[in-house]
Amino acid sequence: MAKYLLLKHYRGAPAAVNDVPMDQWTPEEVTAHIKYMNDFADRLEGSGEFVDGRALAPEGTFVRYDGEGRPPITDGPFAETKDLIAGWMIIDVDSYERAVELAGELSAAPGAGGRPIHEWLELRPLYGEAPTVTE
Template identity: 85%
Template sequence: MAKYLLLKHYRGAPAAVNDVPMDQWAPDEVAAHIKYMGDFATRLESTGEYVDGQALSPEGTWVRYDGEGRPPVTDGPFAETKDLIAGWMVIDVDSYERAVELAGELSAAPGANGEPIHEWLELRPFLSHNHTAVE
């Protein structure tokens, strides 16, 4: 088994196929999207492939160490930006192929007018103790 992060990127600007920004969806369309996500997680819980997941608030803060003491803090990212991390899900699957299959299915979550949003998901394996900086 290998753990993968499915990182959901919300694109505020028009995206690939279903290009209606989420802030323009009707409340029932948002509810259907959230239900799809919950049903997906519940199904993966039953197969033992679901580890964890969370939706993220659109408000955020950038922080970095400046080498001088107190880190500078800047507002952002903002929901109006082109790309915003909307949430994540961790899965534990038998193969990379299964991770790709599940990411593709999650990408089909409904959006405006009930149409699949075809969102891009970032699929990232967790770094294992077997990896080295130089191989």
């Protein structure tokens, strides 16, 4: 088994086929999207492949060491950017191929009009995990 991070990015057009921004979805469309995500996680929890996952609030702060003990703080991420990290999920699967399969399925979460949003998901193995690529 190897653990992978599925990092959800919400990007502006044309990254997604269904490029209606989430803030323009109806409440029913948002509810359907969240239900899809929760059902997906519940199913993986049942199979033993779900480790953890969280949605992230759109507001945040960037902090870095300044060399003098007073880290500068910068507002961000900014809503007007084309890329926003919306959340993450960690899965524990038997192979890289299974991780790709699940990422593809998660990419089909519904959006505006109930159509799959075809979002890009960043798939990354957790550092220190044994590689499971079989190519």
